[in-house]
Amino acid sequence: MKVLRIILTITIFLCMGLSGSAQKTILLSKGRVHVGNGKVINQGLVGIKGDKIILVDNALTHNLDKSAWDTIIDLKGLDVYPGFFAPNSKLGLTEIDAVRATRDFNEVGAYNPHVRSLTAFNVESDIIGTVKTNGVFYSQATPEGGVISGSSSVMSLNGWNWEDAVLKKDDGIHLNWPSTVSGGWSTPKKSSEDYSSQLKEIRAFFEAALSYSSSKDLYDPRFEAMRALFNGEKRLYIHADQMRALLDIIDFQRDLKIKYPVIIGGYDSHKVADQLNSSNIPVIIKGGHTLPENEDDPVDFPYRLPFLLKEAGVLFCIQNSGRMETMNSRNIPFLAGTAMAYGLTEEEAITAISLSTAKILGVDKIVGSIEEGKIATLFVNKGTPLDMRTNNLIFGIINGEFVDLSNVQTKLYDKYKKKYEDQK
Incomplete structure (x- = not known):
C-alpha cells in the first residue's frame, strides 16, 4: 500500500502541472467507478480534460488509444467516487x-x-x-x-x-x-x-x-x-x-x-x-x-x-x-x-x-455524478468512504484540479509521529 501511495503521489505531482491547461488530458484507468446514479463500472475509464469529464466507459469494451492521453493513472484495485x-x-x-x-x-x-x-x-x-x-x-x-x-x-x-x-x-x-x-x-x-x-x-x-x-x-x-x-x-x-x-x-x-x-x-x-x-x-x-x-x-x-x-x-x-x-x-x-x-x-x-x-x-x-460533460469532481479511495474503518482517500480532484487532502489534524499527526519515531 505504501508503494502504491508513493507511485500515485509522484504521478499526481506531475499531473498538477498539467491540470492548469485546458488542453491536457488525464485518464483514470481500471478503477471501480461508482457513478453516483446507482450504476457501478467495475473496470472503468474516466477521462478528464480541463475541468470536464470527457469519457466514462468500461475498460473491457472500450477501444483505448493510449496516445490520446497526456497522463494515464492506473487505479486497479481502487474505487472512484463523485465528490x-x-x-x-x-x-x-x-x-x-x-x-x-x-x-x-x-x-x-x-x-x-x-x-x-x-x-x-x-x-x-x-x-x-x-x-x-x-x-x-x-x-x-x-x-x-x-x-x-x-x-x-x-x-x-x-x-x-x-x-x-x-x-x-x-x-x-x-x-x-x-x-x-x-x-x-x-x-x-x-x-x-x-x-x-x-x-x-x-x-x-x-x-x-x-x-x-x-x-x-x-x-x-x-x-x-x-x-x-x-x-x-x-x-x-x-x-x-x-x-x-x-x-x-x-x-x-x-x-x-x-x-x-x-x-x-x-x-x-x-x-x-x-x-x-x-x-x-x-x-x-x-x-x-x-x-x-x-x-x-x-x-x-x-x-x-x-x-x-x-x-x-x-x-x-x-x-x-x-x-x-x-x-x-x-x-x-x-x-x-x-x-x-x-x-x-x-x-x-x-x-x-x-x-x-x-x-x-x-x-x-x-x-453530482461521474458522467460525461459534468465538472470533474471526484476522489479515489482504498476501501469504502462510507465506513470510517476502511475510508482511505488516495487523491481528490475538484473542478478538474488535484487538491491537497492534508489538514491541520493530519499535519499534527505526522509531526508527532515523526518526533516519537526519531526518539526510538
Missing part, C-alpha cells in the same frame, strides 16, 4: 462557535431574505480541510436565525476566494417554519399556542412579496430577493419537522405559487410521503446519528428514515445539522453508511450524498 455534498451547512461561515467574531451566519432581524451567505464564505477555513479529507467537496453555505434567515449558495471547497469557490449563487431562501408543538424531553409536549399567529404573519409577508413580484415600479431589497422564488429561479428551503407543519407547508407553497419548495429536516416526512410526492417536494433529512424526537419513537428511527423515504419514492438527501455541525460535516459519508446499515444499498447511500443532493439543490446538470 460528496454537505447541504444546509455553516461550513465556511463559522470557525470557532465559542468566538463570536468567527460566526458569520446569523444576522439581526426576523425577515432577512436579502442577506447573502455567499460573500461571508471563508475558503481559508481550517475546518474545510478536515472535511475534504473524507471526500466532501461541495457545501451549501446556509445562514441561520430569524424567520427568514437569508439566501444560501452552493460552494466548491476549493478556491482562492468565494468568487472562485461559488458553484451556484443564491440558490434559495431559507424559511424557519414555526413549531407546531411546545415542550420536549423534560416537559410534556403540547400544541403550540403561538403557531397560528406565527403562520399568519409568515403568510402575510409572502403575500406581500408575491404582490411585489408583479410590480416594476417599486424597490424593496427584501422583496426583491424573494422575486426569484415565484419565477422558479430560486428554491424555498423550509425548515420543518412535524407532520402538521409539513401538511400546512404543502398548502402554503401551492397557495403562494412557490415553484421549487424543499423541506429541510422532515422528521415526520415518511407520514406524508404521498402528499410530498404529489407536490414534488424533496426532503433534506437530518442524518441518523441522533436521538429520536419523541419519547415513544423507536430508538433506531432516525437511522431508518432514509430507507422509509426511499421505499415511499420521495426524493431525499442527507445533511448533518445540529450540535457541532460544522466540524462534523466530515462525517456525512458515515451518516450515509449508517443509512446503508438500515436498509439502503451501497449505491443508494452514495446517491443520497451526491447526485440526489445535486438534484435538490438544482446543480445536477453539472455536478
